[in-house]
Amino acid sequence: MKKNIGLYFGSFNPIHIGHVIIANYLAEFTDLDEVWLVISPQSPFKKRATLLENHHRFELVYRAVEGFDKLKASNIEFDLPTPNYTAKTLCVLAEKYPDYHFSIIMGEDNLRSFHKWKNYEYILAHHDIYVCPRLGETKINETFLKHPHIHFTKTPIMEISASLIRNAIKEGKNIETMLPTPVWKYIDEMNFYR
Template sequence: MKKVGLYFGTFNPIHIGHLIIANHMVEFSDLDEVWLVITPQSPFKTKKTLLEDHHRHQMVYEATAAYPKLKPSKIEFDLPQPNYTINTLVHLLEKYVEGYEFSLIMGEDNLKGLHKWKNYETILEHHHIYVYPRITDGFSNHKFKGHPKIHHVDAPIVEVSSTFIRQQHKAGKNIRAMLPDAVWRYMDEMNFYRN
């Protein structure tokens, strides 16, 4: 049974924080692979700020090329939008009927809002969730504390965001150190996020 962690995001753009977390999860947990699932449209974000799907997929592909246990996934590109995690999980289980076990990877901040997700009880019933820390007000008094399907991984706290990168790049700041080299080159060549 191959244990796959699904790391969902718009990756607009993918940055070193995403890579550090994905690599840490696959190296320091019982996951065999991490798939970076590029979301065409999150129910919580507006589409107008997003680069086209194929450009974001290309950047994730470039970023993960040197990491054999990290895979870009465009599984959500052909699913109805906005994308709900439960629908993607059902689709994956239909596509990969045997030999795969799918878990979710999310930040502690997202875990606190899990009860607002569509069919979150079904997700928890059938899938494990690997949680990485964020700088927040902590995990105490949280509804999912001690849940047997939720695993906290002591990953590095990385406070880099795609929003910050886009804003500062547009403002003319040098944000190259926050991006994998191949992503920076692609972004620069394509003149993304400059206006």
């Protein structure tokens, strides 16, 4: 039986306690053996100018999950052509780790637009998708609701966003409780987002 690795993609700009709670919940309460937090160097939907340098975001994620056996920071996309597409990343990972089965973690909001993803049919045929609930109404395609590779989870809903944290830091607010301690220390020490 192949080890089941959940891939939690994000810009993690910065990683916060919501990300860690979700990743750890999925590693502990589903059949995923590990969750890899994959730092995206450039999303097709986000402007690069708003991101910290790749190595700083990797360092933040690494520090956030260092004490968790089932959580790992991954920089697999750093060497891939941008913009990054999940289907390409999955192919690279399958080649590099043939003994692992890779699954995708996404929010209900992403599942709603999943049919617009590049090669989404291939992804769905070869990989499982673990869906985290979101607040509010989410109309999901009927095909996805009943698909055997799509698993709806009871992951806690976290209403903390990286943009809220960046803006709060810029405004001089104390948001230390929203970040893992090593992440807060690094951001403070490096004077990020001010």
